[in-house]
Amino acid sequence: MRRTEAAAATRSALVRAASELLDEGGPGAVTLRAVGARAGVSRGAPYGHFENKEHLLTEIAVDAWNSLADEVERLRADPEATPSARLEGALLALIGVGRRQPHLYALMFSTPADDPEAAGAAGRLQDQFLAIVAGLVGESDALRYGALLMSSAHGIAGLELSGHLAREKWKVGGEQLVRMQVDAIRSGVEDVDARG
């Protein structure tokens, strides 16, 4: 099995090299030639492990979706946290990826959503997230509010990432926006509860 071990090592070296290049220099820096060079192989070697460049990038995105799902699952399972804290933590986890690895974040949402691997990994995250939302607004409203909260966090991350929240006009940080969003939805739900 020495043969397949070496091949597996090369494969993961390619993925790691591509991820590093993406973080360091953005999508333009991710060249199969550069990926091969950093992984210690030639420019044609990736074709032995991935159908093409896009498939290599998709694998990176899937890994990112999965690791974010893991992070949110840990938040959901934390017995110390309040429902609000769990929700804010989940939203900030998404935004945190955008801050720490902006190019990876963009890749995650630009990878085709009909890819089964990507859809599965993103679905894992959505399930964990929905469970957290349900803890705050109830099962029946979790879908609607979950979509709204996910959109909001995604938009905050996107605007931070594109620099449109950094302009002096909006002196608001993502943390504050997340807190406002959670408060707004909580008060909306309480309104409904009070009326019902």
Added chain:
Amino acid sequence: MRRTEAAAATRSALVRAASELLDEGGPGAVTLRAVGARAGVSRGAPYGHFENKEHLLTEIAVDAWNSLADEVERLRADPEATPSARLEGALLALIGVGRRQPHLYALMFSTPADDPEAAGAAGRLQDQFLAIVAGLVGESDALRYGALLMSSAHGIAGLELSGHLAREKWKVGGEQLVRMQVDAIRSGVEDVDARG
């Protein structure tokens, strides 16, 4: 002046050709060779009017920001509409660009925010939008809520665009999310009003 007229016509033909190629085939289809061909000139002609490809794309993004700002300004000035309707209209205008011209929408938010032209055009939109938000939540809170609402709409557009809202799990449309968001913020503000 026949000379400069022809040059101006070529310049706008290049911009139009690039926009059409972007809408039809995405960023990968926008090639200076293809742009020149569609505009009836050669592959080198764009360099007589734009420093490079990126500057051509930036001009397209600036035009898009400006025309969206115009649309929101018309909404703001509409005397018939209620404050809520104005706000929902503005949010849906943003989302509408994402639906009708997804590649253009992505280009708008990927163009460098430090470009003075782009920043000015985006600033026009933000000013119009802030005025609308102020009509609902008051001047003092317009900045905070404006940032949150803009983020939310941008996130809705982004998730629709990437297909993550289309999956059967979330059977929620952008219109419904916008209405929920506006309602949530309105009830939050009323809470504060009631308490104060």
Added chain:
DNA sequence: TACCTGAGTTGACGGCGTCACATGAGTGCG
């Protein structure tokens, strides 16, 4: 008319993704 200015064309360069083919080391079988 003669000059000149500048928009537009074209050839060339390096870099890219990708494919077809060559190579050579590991592997299982006799």
Added chain:
DNA sequence: CGCACTCATGTGACGCCGTCAACTCAGGTA
């Protein structure tokens, strides 16, 4: 032990791409 085979990898080539420099040539000017 040796041989044939398999498959990861290397390499040359192709057609694209953005970009630049040199050239052409029509419009405007003196």
